[in-house]
Amino acid sequence: MTQLTRLRSLLVAGGDDSVFSSEDRQIIEAIHWEETGRKVRECGCKDRYVDAVIELYRKLKRTQTMTRDQKYILRPGVIIWIGTEAYSRHNLTDKVAKAYLKANPDARKKFERVPEEHVSPAVAKLVSENPDTTEA
């Protein structure tokens, strides 16, 4: 997030891709892939990295968190329905995921990343029945 804020600050006075160093461009490519799963747009234009930073910044403002900071991530190829809305790993927020898992604890297997508190119901039952058990 710090990196993205820094990259965004380079654009305060406007400008094109020339404001970014080659190292910056590598960072943008890496973050763009991580956050959107897509490569930075390929074209002969001089604002592809600017567009990428703006897109990432907008995403950050919307989701309030970056993928690497997300606590809940769905597996690729899995969507969950909440009412008539479909959520995939790219639009599911931690808040929605937490509420969904609370209501559907068996859906844990659909997630690639969940906090430790979401152990399976069987494990939770086992732990609650044996509170004094200590790890070896």
Place this chain on the structure above:
Amino acid sequence: MSICNGIIKQGIPKGDCANLPAKGYERLAILINREDIDFNNVTISEERANVITSLGLLAGKVGYEIHQMGGTPFTGTNAALEDNAYYRSVTKNLVIAVINNDRDVYGQFVDPLLNGEFVAIVERKDKGKDHASAFEVLGYHNGLTLTALDENAYGDYYGGGLYTLTETAAPVSRMYLGETYEAGKALFDSILEAEA
């Protein structure tokens, strides 16, 4: 289940002006290593046995984009009846053209095709009613394996080649992805755009 017992449950409806026929595929498809699929996270529609509603991959795995150029992407892709004595099924072919000579493409894509087993998702131009039949999954039942390799440095594929992946003995003529277009697209994107 009509898939299992050979009993039809619907006729061929009259032409629909809101759903005109179209040939071919869109230019972008996905190829997945079959062993990367988490079958614990694969679900089939309760209403339609030929619709996959979830095609989860194992943690950290990804589907790979297959971009095709030219006027008829994936040209040669087809399906045919497999007329076995005891059980009829379908052979499905997916034809992928590689245009450029690139050592990374040949090392990371073509060479693994030689002995790998795959599942592909293609998007038809004819997306059917409400676009709900847009995405089709090939290799779901038996996997796609390489059955033909055609390279000719002076041929139509320029510095690349033509690669045919085949699924044999598929018990279903077509497997679709997603109950709706929205669901199919979300699944397609989530596999394509998964973190590497």
